[in-house]
Amino acid sequence: MIFKRSNTSNQQDSGKINGQSITATQLGRSNSEWRNGYGMPSDGKDTNSKNAPTRKLTKNAKSIIIYFSRSGSTELLASKIAANTNSDILEIVVKDNYSGNYQKTLSRANSERENEDYPELNMQVPDLSQYQTVYLGYPIWAMTLSHPMTSFLKTYGGQLSNKEIAPFMTEGGYGQGDSVDRIREILRQQGSQNNTFTKALVVDGNKVDKADKSVNTWASRVNNN
C-alpha cells in the first residue's frame, strides 16, 4: 500500500510546557485523516527543534512528570498534568533523535525492539529521592512502551522504590497494550520495591486538546500532587 506524504499543515501550536511552546502534529486531524496515528510526522527533534528539553526541578516538589514524546501529543498531555499539579518536569532525551519521517521511525523502533537494543539517553537525571509520586508519560509503540521510556526505566528504575507510579500515554486508538505490565516488569528487574500504581491515563494522540476533563479527574485521584 502506498501512503501519501503526511500533511503537516495542520500542525498546531497547541500549548506550553514550562513556558515553552508545544507543537503537536496530530491535533486537528479527523479520524480518517489521522488513521490511528499511522504516518504522523514529527519535527525530527523529538519535540525540541525550537526549545531546550523541558526541565523544571525545584527543591520542594513531591511529584515529578517524566515523559518522552516524539510528535508532541504526549508532551501536550504532560503539560495538562503539570497545570493540574505542583510537579517538577523532566523530558526524556535520546542521543539520536527519532526521524521526522514515520516510516524511518517505525523501522528503527522495530529493529530496536527485535534486538532489545534500546536508545542511549542524553540527559542528566537528578536524585529522585524527594518525590513521592512519579508520573511516567510515553507514546505507545507496537502496543507497548516506546523505547526512550524503556531506556529510562532500565537505567534509573532502581531509584523509584516506594513511590507511586502514575502512567499516562497517548496512542493511536488501540489502547495501552502491555505498557503498564512492562513498567512493572522493568522496575522489578531494577530492584525497585513497594511501588503503588495509579490506573493509567490513556488518550488518543489526535484528541489531547480535548482531554482537559479526563486529565483533571485522573490527576485528582493521584496522591501527592
Ligand SMILES: Cc1cc2nc3c(=O)[nH]c(=O)nc-3n(C[C@H](O)[C@H](O)[C@H](O)COP(=O)(O)O)c2cc1C
Ligand atoms: C513507531 C510507532 C509505533 C506506533 N505503534 C502504535 C501502536 O502499536 N498502537 C497505537 O495505538 N499507536 C501506535 N502509534 C501511534 C502513537 O502511539 C501515537 O501517534 C502517539 O500519540 C504519539 O505520541 P507523541 O506525539 O507524543 O509522539 C505508533 C507510533 C509510532 C511512531
